[in-house]
Amino acid sequence: MTERKIPSPFVNPENKPFWDAAAEGRLLLKHCKDCGQSHYYPRALCPFCFSDNTEWVDAKGTGEIYSYSVMRRGAPVPYALAYVTLDEGVSMLTNLVDCDLDALAIGQRVKVVFKPSEDGAPVPMFAPA
Numbered sequence: 001m002t003e004r005k006i007p008s009p010f011v012n013p014e015n016k017p018f019w020d021a022a023a024e025g026r027l028l029l030k031h032c033k034d035c036g037q038s039h040y041y042p043r044a045l046c047p048f049c050f051s052d053n054t055e056w057v058d059a060k061g062t063g064e065i066y067s068y069s070v071m072r073r074g075a076p077v078p079y080a081l082a083y084v085t086l087d088e089g090v091s092m093l094t095n096l097v098d099c100d101l102d103a104l105a106i107g108q109r110v111k112v113v114f115k116p117s118e119d120g121a122p123v124p125m126f127a128p129a
């Protein structure tokens, strides 16, 4: 099976710890110490209460498919774009990989896998658990 080319992540000071951890195979979330909620993508300010009192935490890397769409047209290789709800309650816009695109289901359990992007920096995606 041909793998789709994955664009390299845009790394900035705000999200650098996230990509550094991804290079080690770890999925990080931001957790807000003021309102207690976790969020993704990583930002300096909590999107719920706008506090800057946030810290990096390791996600378990497991969750379930909230919704997905299989892209077959205009893509050299079909792929599945999905929202995955992590067990921490955070939604991630991501790709489903290492799976049969015709056998995916909403609510299916998935786990994080890291796929190399065009310049090699690993990007978190999800595969059936």
Ligand SMILES: [Zn+2]
Residues within 6 Å of the ligand: 032, 033, 034, 035, 036, 037, 046, 047, 048, 049, 050, 051
């Ligand atoms: Zn907050």
